[in-house]
Amino acid sequence: MDYLVNLSTLPPDTQSPERMTQAGITIRRALPPELRLITGWVGDHFSQGWASETTVAMTRQPPTCFIATRNQELVGFACHEATARGFFGPTGVAEEMRGLGIGRALLFASLTDMKAMGYAYAVIGDVGPSEFYEKAVGAMPIPNSAPGIYAGMLKL
Numbered sequence: 620m621d622y623l624v625n626l627s628t629l630p631p632d633t634q635s636p637e638r639m640t641q642a643g644i645t646i647r648r649a650l651p652p653e654l655r656l657i658t659g660w661v662g663d664h665f666s667q668g669w670a671s672e673t674t675v676a677m678t679r680q681p682p683t684c685f686i687a688t689r690n691q692e693l694v695g696f697a698c699h700e701a702t703a704r705g706f707f708g709p710t711g712v713a714e715e716m717r718g719l720g721i722g723r724a725l726l727f728a729s730l731t732d733m734k735a736m737g738y739a740y741a742v743i744g745d746v747g748p749s750e751f752y753e754k755a756v757g758a759m760p761i762p763n764s765a766p767g768i769y770a771g772m773l774k775l
């Protein structure tokens with residue numbers, strides 16, 4: 620199912636900067652020279668489908684992909700404006716780094732960027748961990764949204 624986030628009421632992300640500093644994590648927009656490194660990492664850690672969506676986000680200018688790094692290594696990513704206009708995702712955090720607030724910080728970075736692009740709402744496509752989105756940004760399920768844009772999608 621797809622979920623909807625109201626960007627008009629999205630609060631500033633006051634908790635992430637301190638949490639990320641304490642954990643030694645940098646959250647920033649990805650750079651075009653990092654395209655192969657990032658899409659390779661996404662393919663290795665998640666799926667080739669997600670790597671393809673990340674390629675679309677990385678080929679926009681500026682890229683609509685945010686990354687989390689620690690000690691000069693990639694530990695998480697979040698894309699928007701990739702699968703469809705106004706869509707957030709895919710996103711993922713390295714398994715050993717989960718639960719530190721990185722996923723939430725990346726989500727806020729992307730949604731704040733979408734709000735600045737002029738969107739009033741963001742769609743989170745094909746949500747897996749719905750509790751994560753409900754808790755972090757008050758996302759709501761969209762009725763009759765499955766299978767939505769992914770109907771009949773070919774898979775590797």
Ligand SMILES: CC(C)(COP(=O)(O)OP(=O)(O)OC[C@H]1O[C@@H](n2cnc3c(N)ncnc32)[C@H](O)[C@@H]1OP(=O)(O)O)[C@@H](O)C(=O)NCCC(=O)NCCS
Pocket residue numbers: 708709710711712713716717718719720721722723724744745746747748749750751754755
């Ligand atoms: C979903 C994901 C990106 C979350 O990243 P994370 O860095 O572990 O999340 P955070 O630490 O920022 O969690 C923020 C809050 O959501 C909660 N949360 C995180 N993942 C959750 C889950 N799967 N189910 C329910 N709650 C979850 C956390 O407990 C945390 O609550 P807190 O603020 O009270 O501590 C990560 O678990 C992941 O990569 N999952 C696999 C890929 C995936 O499913 N991506 C989403 C596709 S739609």
